[in-house]
Amino acid sequence: MPDSLPLSALLGIFAVAAAAVWYAGIYLSDATDALAARFGLGEALGGMILLAIVTNLPEIAIVASASARGAMEVAVGNILGGIAIQTVVLAALDVFGLGREAPLTLRAESPTLVLEGALVVAVLALTIIGHHMPAELIVARMTPAALLIAAFWIAGLYVIGETRRRFGDADGRPRPNGRSTARHALVFAAGALVTLAAGVVLEVSGEHIAARLGMGGALFGATVLAGATALPEVSTGLESMRLKDYRMAVSDIFGGNAFLPVLFLMATLLSGKAVLPNAKPTDLYLTGLGILLTVVYIAGLVIRPQRQLLRMGLDSFVVVLLYALGVLGLFFMHPDGG
Secondary structure (H helix, E strand, O other): OOOOOOHHHHHHHHHHHHHHHHHHHHHHHHHHHHHHHHOOOOHHHHHHHHHHHHOOHHHHHHHHHHHHOOOHHHHHHHHHOOHHHHHHHHHHHHHHHHOOOOOHHHHOOOHHHHHHHHHHHHHHHHHHHHHOOOOOOOEOOEOHHHHHHHHHHHHHHHHHHHHHHHHOOOOOOOOOOOOOHHHHHHHHHHHHHHHHHHHHHHHHHHHHHHHHHOOOHHHHHHHHHHHHHOHHHHHHHHHHHHOOOHHHHHHHHHHHHHHHHHHHHHHHHHHOOOOHHHOOHHHHHHHHHHHHHHHHHHHHHHHOOOOEEOOEEHHHHHHHHHHHHHHHHHHHHOOOOO
16 A cells, blocks of 8 residues: 555545445355354354354455565464454444343353353463474474464364254244355355455555554554454444344354464464564463453353443453553553554
């Protein structure tokens, strides 16, 4: 994106890309809901496999591009930077999707979602461990930590699938019908392409906007950039809430957060270098924050609190508070905002 563009033009491009991502998310949610039903995946597993991966297409494209040109810090930052704010999206869905009706975790109760949250914690913990492994420990363009993260993710999908088959996760609502499976698949593919293209534009234009405004790297990554790449999750999540598919809304977030560290394997294969040792202190800080926020929601799914504060469940209120304190903590790590 040309540096000569004025700030107003960059803001306009950012707004158009955001609108494209938003509307693509509406169609993606509907198509995913239908495809999950047609293929017997269930709401939670469907959200984790289909919706979670497609809403992270911008991150996939950017990590691939950064890894291919050897920009390891960019690749790591894109993978880890947005996990915490994507978890906070659940609080937004709680407020704007359900409001005073009920807390989200009360409506989305499911053993598969608890396991999905545990999988997020596991892969993020492995990410922190992998950061401390020697950068020279790489064989056939792969590192043990990246392989282990990918293996945990695959094993997690199997366990979650088995749990769904044993306990079920059907919510008893009418399933989508009318359109053929091929039509739903075509809508899904089109929505994925729009999300990919517009998501990349969002990230590139957002980076230029932050540079013009003089925002530091850590603050920019935790707020503007993370917020931009979380737009697909917001859009698809609100549409899932409209469809009363509460489990898919939660699964989209947990599934996306569990999937993102798997991209370390792709980054390592493309670059031929150990990627995780390039994580900055701010990346690891935000990874720890993501673990903390996920644990709060796991507790909410188990306890299922009925009380609300400010139109959200107690767990969402705690998550918003912890995230605000976490972002504030970035200033203490880097007083200049970077």
